[in-house]
Amino acid sequence: MSDHKGARLVLEALPSGTTLIADRGYDSNWFRIALVEKDITPCIPPTRSRKVPIAYDRALYRQRHKVENMFAKLKDWRRIATRYDRCAHTFFSAICIAASVAFYLN
Template identity: 35%
Template sequence: MALADGDGLPLAVHIAGGNRFDSVLTEGTLDAAFVESLPPRLITDKAWDGRALQLRLKQERGIELIAPKRKNSRRHQDGRMLRRYKRRWKVERLFAWLKRWRRIATRWERKAENFLGFVQLGCVILLLRWLHPKTRL
């Protein structure tokens, strides 16, 4: 799971087993942030449409969770927040940038720590390329 800023640059990465539900990994991803201050809004998909998670993030971390409602949800959807949801493609672009490296696209490492190290190395390279675009890394 990854957290990206408005430019699609990585702010946090966290790995877990493939059988884990994504919204359960939210706290671990926020704790693994590379930056000192987290963004005030977190744009997610329908899987995060849970009132308990929204309240916990708002009270404990001051982060507003923006997620479209599920079909069976009873809460009222604010249309202004869904306009921000259209920018979620930047996170998907981050995953595409990371998957350009074969070592990340196909997990060859047996240990999760080694794979996380390669993902973090990929994030560092992306950040360095953004800071110095003319340098070839």
């Protein structure tokens, strides 16, 4: 299953914003149209199989790796990666602590 099929389920829950940065898995015409209807500019590189490539902001897309790196750092914490906490508020607190430590160590 490709990513954009799962995106249909969460499209209504997207918070308001100006731009959505996503990878090639979310490149579909219906998803781009749905984002534009919600006044969100899609920054999604086209798949290699597209006959006519769609333009996107390459400089903005390059910033996406910072978010990916932060998730990778959070998963270094065993408690977060395995989700030991039963309560959502305790799990969120562990994420906040791990993010704070990762921020101050770098």
